[in-house]
Amino acid sequence: MTEAHPSARSVAVGGDRPYAITIGPGLLDDGALLAAPVRGNAAMIVSDRNVAPLYAQRVADALRAARPGLHVHTHVLPAGEAAKTLAHFTEVVNALADARLRRDATLFALGGGVIGDLAGFAAACWMRGIDCVQLPTTLLAMVDSSVGGKTAVDLPQGKNLVGAFHPPRAVIADTGALRTLPARELRAGLAEVVKYGALGDAAFLDWLDDNADALLAMDDAALAEAIARSCAHKAAIVERDPFEHGERALLNLGHTFGHAIETEQGYDGLNHGEAVAVGMVLAARLSEALGFAKTEDGDRLRALLQRFGLPVALPPGLDPGRLVAHMRLDKKAQAGGLRFVVWDGIGRARVLADVPESAVIEVLRAG
Ligand SMILES: NC(=O)c1ccc[n+]([C@@H]2O[C@H](COP(=O)([O-])OP(=O)(O)OC[C@H]3O[C@@H](n4cnc5c(N)ncnc54)[C@H](O)[C@@H]3O)[C@@H](O)[C@H]2O)c1
Incomplete structure (x- = not known):
């Protein structure tokens, strides 16, 4: 105030x-x-x-x-x-x-x-x-x-x-x-807002579902609420881990896939938020494939992103092998293997190192 x-x-x-x-x-x-x-x-x-x-x-x-x-x-x-x-x-x-x-x-x-x-x-x-x-x-x-x-x-x-x-x-x-702000840029920001719900706050996902129309209509009160809740979430994580030695890496949910898509498209295809939206859906699918999360949770995330007009599938023509090659070069990858933020369902994310490339390729093929 x-x-x-x-x-x-x-x-x-x-x-x-x-x-x-x-x-x-x-x-x-x-x-x-x-x-x-x-x-x-x-x-x-x-x-x-x-x-x-x-x-x-x-x-x-x-x-x-x-x-x-x-x-x-x-x-x-x-x-x-x-x-x-x-x-x-x-x-x-x-x-x-x-x-x-x-x-x-x-x-x-x-x-x-x-x-x-x-x-x-x-x-x-x-x-x-x-x-x-x-x-x-x-x-x-x-x-x-x-x-x-x-x-x-x-x-x-x-x-x-x-x-x-x-x-x-x-x-x-x-x-x-x-x-x-162009509508496409607003939607890109909504992908990051959804990310906070997917990461740690299932009640926030419910709120986003209930308020999707108000947010898309740029209602000031709904926007301020979504921004304040998102910032509070990020602030709590950043306070505990300012230099990304641990927990802060969770904020990269969907980003390993997303960055690979952006790089492969030469930053001329999906924008950052759109790529993160697709990346979050793929991260949920990877979590399912590895036996951590239920299909319903991934479906729910996908439906909410779609409601915000965001893409939820890999754009056609992207080669899974090339995307994995970009992931190996990502600065968030560490020596020894591919690292992803996976989840055990909505609100429960964690970082997983040494994810087998075969599982990632499989998810990208199904894409
Ligand atoms: N530092 C961090 O923690 C962090 C986190 C996430 C993303 N990023 C970075 O953020 C960047 C993406 O940011 P972005 O999506 O805001 O992109 P952007 O800054 O390129 O803005 C998107 C477009 O909207 C225009 N624009 C901005 N505000 C406007 C307004 N009010 N009205 C009309 N047009 C407006 C801009 O000129 C631009 O063309 C990437 O470089 C990414 O790496 C940084």
Whole structure:
């Protein structure tokens, strides 16, 4: 809750560097909320070419109104995963240097997960780390990438290979920004929301079933509830395992399959959330094949994803052998064999190492 937005929700993330996630409509105009984490007298908004024309000026105006004298710079990057490169990272740190931003400056990452990851990484590196406030504008970024402090850019050799853990100073999620989000991107975010239910909270899956229509119609209250519950789930895991030495890996449910699909399609087919949706169904099927989970649980997950308009089967033409080859190279795979998040049914996931390739190929063939 904030003074200007009494309906806003708040989720606390604990650990060594605690911060708050504030969720609600209209927050990008809430200058007091935006300026609260700012320590020095300079800030830079980093955004992309789709998001900046919609929201960057509003954020800058709100910040200046709340903190007269604050120098607010803006840097705009191309949109999309293809921009998450070391070259654009260099562009951002050069912009920070040109603007002479110092250690007490604040970087605002205004956009989806691509901007959050790239700008967050620039904040982690500039002057060995300046404050970053995440202003996620996609559902995926609101429920996943803006929370937990993982930042990165991609290399030609693979996704997210260069990065740092750099928790934000604050996360401010304006659900109103989702109104301009393409429908396909909203659905991609819903895949990650479903993931939290599949991972640890069967009651949340029931709630999603009951509220699917409201979510698809972008009802503010339903969206805020889904985002707050998802963030609370992620926050609890990240607090216990900030550097992904154990439990945090569960958040990758569906991702081993999903990343392989994205890589094989050259990031030009299913988007991340869609690939994760297919990946979760395949992970459920793998769990069944290995004798851990019941078919009904996989069917239930599949039906809910389908209700959100997400793909639930492998796109045609993908070769199982090539997908497994990508999985071997995935940085989440460890020496010694393929590693998957499997489940013993809804709400009970675990990491399984050394999964036999033959079982994975079988699931992909049935795909
Ligand atoms: N750091 C983490 O923990 C973590 C977790 C999950 C995913 N990720 C990363 O997140 C990225 C995917 O994020 P994404 O799905 O948000 O993609 P994205 O940032 O590319 O955004 C998707 C598209 O929507 C546009 N957009 C964003 N907000 C908009 C709005 N409000 N209105 C209109 N258009 C808007 C963007 O310009 C882009 O074209 C991947 O790079 C992935 O690796 C990181």
